[in-house]
Amino acid sequence: MLLINETFYSIEGEGPLIGVPTFFIRLTGCNLRCTWCDSKYSFSGGENRTVESLVEEACRYATRTASITGGEPLLQNDVYPLMYKLLEKEFKIILETSGSISVEEVPTDDNLIISMDIKTPSSKMVEHNLYSNIDLLGSKDYLKFVISDETDYQFAKVMINKYPFDGEIIFQPEGGRNLKELTEKVLKERLNVRVLPQLHKLIWGEMRGV
Ligand code: SF4
Numbered sequence: 001m002l003l004i005n006e007t008f009y010s011i012e013g014e015g016p017l018i019g020v021p022t023f024f025i026r027l028t029g030c031n032l033r034c035t036w037c038d039s040k041y042s043f044s045g046g047e048n049r050t051v052e053s054l055v056e057e058a059c060r061y062a063t064r065t066a067s068i069t070g071g072e073p074l075l076q077n078d079v080y081p082l083m084y085k086l087l088e089k090e091f092k093i094i095l096e097t098s099g100s101i102s103v104e105e106v107p108t109d110d111n112l113i114i115s116m117d118i119k120t121p122s123s124k125m126v127e128h129n130l131y132s133n134i135d136l137l138g139s140k141d142y143l144k145f146v147i148s149d150e151t152d153y154q155f156a157k158v159m160i161n162k163y164p165f166d167g168e169i170i171f172q173p174e175g176g177r178n179l180k181e182l183t184e185k186v187l188k189e190r191l192n193v194r195v196l197p198q199l200h201k202l203i204w205g206e207m208r209g210v
Pocket residue numbers: 030031032033034036037038039040042070071072098
């Protein structure tokens with residue numbers, strides 16, 4: 001059984017599958033409290049759902065892409081059978097995790113992409129980063145830094161040098177602000193990272209369930 005905050009059908013907002021129609025499963029609860037969190041509503045509430053009912057709902061949509069998000073989805077044990085069942089049904093899964101909990105038990109599968117945050121100083125959650133997770137990621141996975149200010153930017157640069165990583169590195173401007181400034185800085189400094197805004201926010205703003 002899983003405590004689910006919401007499910008909805010929308011487009012993937014960031015990462016390699018940006019723009020792809022996706023079934024979203026948002027789990028309730030988070031162990032962190034990032035200062036700029038845009039999904040505080042996911043900290044509590046929702047309803048208990050079985051893995052089977054979620055997979056059945058996912059199969060009703062015209063997509064074979066599912067995003068498992070939160071909150072922090074790895075806090076609930078039944079997220080693992082959920083991932084296995086979706087893979088059995090030939091879904092491509094994007095697992096969004098804060099990087100504060102081990103990803104060791106996450107299925108290793110080409111169709112499962114882990115999108116893991118490295119929390120930047122502006123989040124006030126840096127001490128929760130579990131850097132040993134980086135070694136558990138593969139080239140299909142991605143590391144995401146939310147960049148709010150110059151301190152975050154410099155921190156992210158130090159981290160990508162300190163922890164070499166085969167997959168994609170994403171710099172996401174916090175709240176969609178300073179997208180141009182961040183892009184120009186990355187180009188000027190020739191950083192091998194992708195700068196991505198959150199597409200759903202460009203389309204719908206702060207609206208929930210999209
Ligand atoms: S990890 Fe995500 S859901 Fe949790 S507080 Fe931070 S931004 Fe919000």
